[in-house]
Amino acid sequence: QVQLQESGPGLVKPSETLSLTCAVSGYSISSGYYWGWIRQPPGKTLEWIGSISRTGNTFYTPSLKSRVTIAVDTSKNRVSLRLTSVTAADTAIYYCARHRFGALGDLDYWGQGTLVTVSS
């Protein structure tokens, strides 16, 4: 059974960097698929952030591209997300998930999500 688990600080100050990790179990990232990050502001819809392959090939949403970095560590079977210069608008639940189909595909396995609040 594929399982994903996000971790990281729940509170980040404005202008600082948000850093999250997604640990994958039950499946080796080295075996394939793209792995994505999605966020959901409280009470709002979902927003796709980006995705990464086992070889480090990345895709990002244009609106965040200048501030986002997604990385993969196949030795530890995990992916990470960095978002710089955060503001209150970046407050959201952040999910990692597996893309079932390609780099921009639907998402068949999700982590439980982690709430990140941007506040001083």
Place this chain on the structure above:
Amino acid sequence: EVVLTQSPGTLSLSPGERATLSCRANQTVTSNYLAWYQQKPGQAPRLLIYGASTRATRIPDRFSGSGSGTDFTLTIVRLEPEDFAVYYCQHYATLPQPTFGQGTKVE
């Protein structure tokens, strides 16, 4: 970018009733790359349907998806108590990024 509009915003029904949710795109959805997700409070979304009409693994057959082009529908033929949730449609495999609708709450 494809914009997805879901209707209605809220659907008030009783267990055993039929639910019909709509997802409309502002341009043609290529290759029917349209997915549906269910999200319950405090939980991550769960993939229900992909390819507009293919049920994901372990999804009960009371859930069905249909449609093509710009108009898509998720139908739940007999609502079970556990089906009351928010449902999102998603256009995937598309540049510049996959997009989600704003959601329909079934209460």
